[in-house]
Amino acid sequence: MKTVIMAGGKGTRISSIASDIPKPMIKIDNKPVLEHEIECLKEQGFTDIIITVSHLSDVITEYFGDGNKVSPATQKPFGVHIEYFYEEKPLGNAGALFYLKEKLRDDFLLLNADSLFNIDFNRFVSFHNKHKGLATIFTHPNSHPYDSGLVFANNKDCVINWLSKEDKRPNFYKNRVNAGLHIISPTLLTQTFTTEKIDLDRQILKPLAGTGKLFCYDSPEYVKDMGTPERFQAVCNDFKSGIVRAKNLTNKQKAIFLDRDGTINKYVGFLRDINQFELLPQTAKAIQMINKSGYLAIVITNQPVIARGEVTIEELTEIHNKMETLLGNEGAYLDAIYYCPHHPDKGYEGEIADLKINCDCRKPKPGLLLQAAKDFNIDLSSSWMIGDGENDVKAGNAAGCKTALIKNNELEQSCNDFDLFSIIKRIIQERQ
Numbered sequence: 134m135k136t137v138i139m140a141g142g143k144g145t146r147i148s149s150i151a152s153d154i155p156k157p158m159i160k161i162d163n164k165p166v167l168e169h170e171i172e173c174l175k176e177q178g179f180t181d182i183i184i185t186v187s188h189l190s191d192v193i194t195e196y197f198g199d200g201n202k203v204s205p206a207t208q209k210p211f212g213v214h215i216e217y218f219y220e221e222k223p224l225g226n227a228g229a230l231f232y233l234k235e236k237l238r239d240d241f242l243l244l245n246a247d248s249l250f251n252i253d254f255n256r257f258v259s260f261h262n263k264h265k266g267l268a269t270i271f272t273h274p275n276s277h278p279y280d281s282g283l284v285f286a287n288n289k290d291c292v293i294n295w296l297s298k299e300d301k302r303p304n305f306y307k308n309r310v311n312a313g314l315h316i317i318s319p320t321l322l323t324q325t326f327t328t329e330k331i332d333l334d335r336q337i338l339k340p341l342a343g344t345g346k347l348f349c350y351d352s353p354e355y356v357k358d359m360g361t362p363e364r365f366q367a368v369c370n371d372f373k374s375g376i377v378r379a380k381n382l383t384n385k386q387k388a389i390f391l392d393r394d395g396t397i398n399k400y401v402g403f404l405r406d407i408n409q410f411e412l413l414p415q416t417a418k419a420i421q422m423i424n425k426s427g428y429l430a431i432v433i434t435n436q437p438v439i440a441r442g443e444v445t446i447e448e449l450t451e452i453h454n455k456m457e458t459l460l461g462n463e464g465a466y467l468d469a470i471y472y473c474p475h476h477p478d479k480g481y482e483g484e485i486a487d488l489k490i491n492c493d494c495r496k497p498k499p500g501l502l503l504q505a506a507k508d509f510n511i512d513l514s515s516s517w518m519i520g521d522g523e524n525d526v527k528a529g530n531a532a533g534c535k536t537a538l539i540k541n542n543e544l545e546q547s548c549n550d551f552d553l554f555s556i557i558k559r560i561i562q563e564r565q
């Protein structure tokens with residue numbers, strides 16, 4: 134598969150760091166961001182690369198040449214084939230693709246050179262091939278969804294709506310943001326536009342929302358924009374600590390699994406009414422600490438209210454959207470939410486008979502943790518399950534995780550404390 138890297142941006146917002154070089158040439162650990170990206174592609178067999186350049190393009194073309202050159206940073210050849218497309222006049226971020234039509238005859242990767250990423254490209258490509266859309270966008274939760282554009286999808290990962298940050302948004306929403314990495318079908322390059330400048334999101338991708346032809350690939354892997362001096366510093370720190378590479382899903386992951394009711398939000402018995410959902414104090418702070426640590430933050434919750442017919446799947450989704458929105462407002466996010474909708478005891482009015490089963494996913498059984506481990510390549514023995522009840526500790530132990538209990542009970546947990554934040558602080562800080 135060919136890869137097109139968009140490296141034509143001006144990067145004015147971080148001109149305070151480097152004003153004389155284009156943004157993709159800014160160095161992280163003595164190596165340009167673009168070189169980190171090319172290395173990541175090369176390691177996974179994506180060696181056929183086209184780079185679109187404009188502003189100060191000589192710096193880029195001289196550094197990388199045709200890809201056979203020896204890297205000044207590593208003293209080893211880049212080991213890829215690189216062609217360039219020079220934008221003589223501004224074409225928007227997608228205009229160049231239409232000039233490259235002849236070279237782009239199959240689905241191709243389209244990457245933004247403004248962010249640092251390290252992802253499992255083959256996993257992304259197989260998702261795209263399986264869903265057979267005209268485009269797949271890489272999406273992830275971020276720490277500032279409130280001022281980011283949002284992607285909305287159905288339960289088949291098909292994008293139904295895509296809002297800009299300026300658009301009016303619903304009160305509660307899933308924290309799902311476009312990361313700037315895409316797989317695009319050349320079919321999209323057969324359309325014609327009256328303007329020469331073409332904007333990828335606004336003119337090509339967003340119109341596909343709701344047509345059944347645009348999919349989103351949710352991933353917890355590392356993709357971070359470095360558009361401001363603060364974000365650039367954060368990216369440099371993450372690189373130094375090893376998080377950037379560690380989060381690539383080809384590597385074993387570690388997770389902190391969190392129970393929901395009584396751990397994240399106030400315990401109210403069976404939570405049926407969204408108005409009863411309230412975050413516990415310091416929950417967002419605790420989860421933010423997980424987000425920065427390199428652990429995945431994954432919710433594991435029993436929701437027998439579904440089987441009992443008291444809450445619909447749609448209502449539960451809305452409750453979870455509220456959880457994600459409240460966390461997002463405070464800069465924290467969840468990498469995934471797993472719930473068990475079942476309940477074993479039959480014979481109640483209004484129940485959903487199909488869900489009244491003795492399943493493998495209801496805690497204290499470890500089914501949901503095992504499923505998450507499979508989905509995200511998680512090493513359970515270096516992961517934690519944290520909850521406020523015996524079933525959480527039992528499920529965690531059954532899955533082979535370390536466990537922590539909120540409150541001071543005498544169970545076989547590895548750690549206990551009175552609230553989530555204290556536990557997370559102990560797990561993360563004491564192990565650094």
Ligand SMILES: [Zn+2]
Pocket residue numbers: 473474475492493494495
């Ligand atoms: Zn279940």
